[in-house]
Amino acid sequence: MSNQLVIQTEGQYLIMERIFNAPRELVFKAHTEAEHLKKWWGPRGWEVTHCTVDLRPGGAWHYCMKCVDEKQGDFFGFESWGKAIYKEIEAPATFSYTDYFSDAEGNESQGMPSSDITVTFEEFEGTTKYVSRARYESAEALKQVIEMGMEQGITETMDRFAEYLETIR
Structure with missing residues (x-):
């Protein structure tokens, strides 16, 4: 396993x-606190x-x-809203949530695929192995x-995350 994202x-x-x-x-902390997520979440550019985190089962x-x-190009100025509803949290080992595209009020965007995601963080030879397993409604939705x-x-996002970690270690 390298430090490159394997999908x-x-x-x-x-x-x-x-x-x-x-x-x-x-x-784990940098994945679950707004102050950190604001600095690395999303692709380059x-x-x-806006970012709020209520890290508890049922929180968002x-x-x-x-x-x-x-x-x-056409993406310049475009906004993409998302919302996750947390299901289970076992810090610092794992958390799960339902993820969906939303509007500014947090309402689910109709016609856009949602997913149920479990993220695990495993100690691995002095580093952390991140594993995200997302289940979509169907192969077509994925x-x-x-x-x-x-x-x-997501590859660019994880690269930004690795770069951010280097600044706060």
């Missing part, structure tokens, strides 16, 4: 793994303009990413988000 699909599942050169507690993570890179460019976006 694989199995039917309606999207599995992602990566090693981060930081302690598990820090990796996007900034988080609600955020907005805005494209600030003029070189991204295909829809992949066709929207999700793989490139």
